[in-house]
């Protein structure tokens with residue numbers, strides 16, 4: 431399903447927190463249907479980059495466009511951007527006072543003002559997709575981490591996004607539940623969803639990614655298709671990092 | 677009612693324990709009016725103070741510093757002055773600034789009567805505490821939860837309405853309960869400006885019947901019951917809002 435049409439274009443982006451420069455001259459392009467993985471040591475700015483894509487954090491220089499929407503435009507239609515971009519966080523961040531089904535239904539009903547009956551049907555399909563149909567009426571506090579994470583994925587998908595951002599979504603999970611979540615993401619990627627994945631799961635990255643980016647200290651040090659990237663990293667920093675994690 | 681009245685009449689004659697409210701219809705209706713006024717005043721003020729608290733807490737989350745500063749001053753003012761002084765201030769000082777109006781009988785009366793000022797004063801007093809209570813509840817909602825809402829397209833106001841407030845509310849229910857009990861107790865101050873609430877009714881009765889001792893028992897007992905009912909309701913509310921698997 432990968433086309434040559436870009437959907438996320440990041441050009442020469444700089445992001446600062448006060449004096450701290452967190453992203454320096456970052457450029458990358460994600461094509462429709464593509465899955466890219468961003469890897470790199472903690473603190474290298476991976477989460478910040480994802481937050482910039484979704485306008486959760488404003489950028490200081492450069493340009494980001496998502497599906498033709500300029501994210502750094504002062505007149506940005508935030509809702510238009512956010513219904514195109516789904517985000518899943520490390521800590522799931524489900525709404526604890528709502529059941530799994532309600533969590534999935536909330537945004538389409540309350541934000542997009544869609545018909546409740548239709549949304550519920552869609553939410554139940556999504557719950558089935560993440561294999562949690564029997565947990566529809568259960569609250570997040572009664573679900574395991576992996577189950578919560580899959581509900582969080584379904585919740586994002588309910589907005590019919592064009593791009594999904596995953597920020598270390600398996601980092602807080604034990605190996606067993608990790609598998610379930612990775613399975614869900616793999617399925618999405620194969621179905622042609624555009625995915626941007628920040629992950630420490632190198633095996634998974636190698637398997638699902640069309641392209642791998644390695645970041646360190648706020649810059650993209652090196653990138654390439656997984657086979658090439660893992661076999662023949664050119665930069666010393668990349669090799670050092672890979673040695674540590676592999 | 678007849679045997680009850682007979683019993684209390686006997687109690688007064690035989691033992692000098694004079695509870696006129698149980699056998700004298702005038703005193704009984706004074707007492708019931710007082711009770712009704714106290715309950716009504718409490719309910720109206722509880723409702724308004726919660727509304728003030730929610731609004732104040734929402735404004736404190738605003739970007740612009742001016743409304744935030746205004747809310748902060750409001751809270752400081754009402755928290756750091758005695759409620760009796762606030763009430764008197766409204767009733768005597770603020771009221772004097774307002775125009776008089778003509779009522780149905782063509783008599784010139786103040787725009788807001790003593791009951792009106794009691795409601796305004798107590799609602800603002802308890803509301804100021806509620807702002808702080810709700811604010812601390814809002815601060816207890818994880819930033820990441822709010823960010824998740826934002827990522828789903830929620831605006832500030834919508835996130836506040838559907839996600840932040842429902843969670844914050846659960847966190848602050850115990851503190852809110854304490855403040856509302858305090859509010860109910862504070863309504864007795866309305867006595868000072870002649871609002872016919874419980875204390876006022878009791879004072880009317882004892883100044884005629886000279887049964888101060890008995891009426892003090894009645895007063896204390898009545899307030900214990902009113903507060904107990906409120907505490908019970910708050911606990912039920914807390915229970916009803918409890919989320920399985922989640923501890924606020």
Ligand SMILES: Nc1ncnc2c1ncn2[C@@H]1O[C@H](COP(=O)(O)OP(=O)(O)O)[C@@H](O)[C@H]1O
Pocket residue numbers: 447450452470471472473474475476477478479
């Ligand atoms: N809101 C913030 N304010 C100040 N500094 C921040 C903020 N968010 C992140 N940082 C800093 O930016 C750097 C990159 O953080 P982050 O993007 O979370 O890295 P990663 O996800 O790769 O671990 C870190 O040094 C972090 O301390």
Ligand SMILES: [Mg+2]
Pocket residue numbers: 476477478597598
């Ligand atoms: Mg991170």
